[in-house]
Amino acid sequence: MPLLQDIRSLFARREPRKVTLEGIGEFHEERRYGWWTGGVWLAARKDFVGVCFETGGQPPGEREARFWRRVADQWPELWQAILSDLRRGLFFHSAADAEEYFAGIRPNAFGFDDLTPGDERWEIEVQPDYSEHLMTLRMRGLKYQSNRLDG
Numbered sequence: 001m002p003l004l005q006d007i008r009s010l011f012a013r014r015e016p017r018k019v020t021l022e023g024i025g026e027f028h029e030e031r032r033y034g035w036w037t038g039g040v041w042l043a044a045r046k047d048f049v050g051v052c053f054e055t056g057g058q059p060p061g062e063r064e065a066r067f068w069r070r071v072a073d074q075w076p077e078l079w080q081a082i083l084s085d086l087r088r089g090l091f092f093h094s095a096a097d098a099e100e101y102f103a104g105i106r107p108n109a110f111g112f113d114d115l116t117p118g119d120e121r122w123e124i125e126v127q128p129d130y131s132e133h134l135m136t137l138r139m140r141g142l143k144y145q146s147n148r149l150d151g
Contacts (some may be wrong), residue, residue, distance in 0.1 A: 019059040024068055027053065027060055036060050040068070041072045042107075044075040048126075050109035067115050067122075069144070078142055079107070082124070086137075104129035 016045040017029040019036065027038040038049045051068065053060040083102060088141040092098035108144065124137040136148045 016124070017059065021060060021065040024065055025146055027051075029057070029059070031057070042072060042075060044072070044079075048112065052111045054110065054111070054113050063115055063117075064112060067120055071110070074142065082137060082144045086147070089147075100130070101128055
């Protein structure tokens with residue numbers, strides 16, 4: 001029966017791994033990219049958002065959970081600071097365009113690339129309700145750094 005055991009172990013390795021971060025939720029490994037993804041409840045938004053940890057294939061652990069809790073706990077103030085920075089940095093043809101944009105912008109997903117304590121690098125993906133274009137907000141620590149627009 002060693003052949004049967006080898007076949008079982010081969011298939012077991014192909015099943016996606018998952019891990020549960022206490023108080024946050026379940027994350028599934030995306031082996032192709034070395035990411036762990038999950039849907040997380042963001043209480044301040046009263047909605048689920050996508051969260052992705054790039055950990056080089058290692059399961060996310062306490063460091064990732066701790067930083068997510070920090071972001072989530074400070075989300076209302078953090079989001080207002082980000083919006084304030086965006087208002088100063090983006091160009092709109094009219095005040096009405098700006099108001100429409102900011103009334104419809106919502107975070108859809110969070111990607112955490114490098115959580116080196118004190119120098120965390122991560123992104124927030126946002127998309128206005130009325131647009132198909134995604135904007136990625138680049139963060140360092142809890143500070144907005146820059147943005148990138150698709151297309």
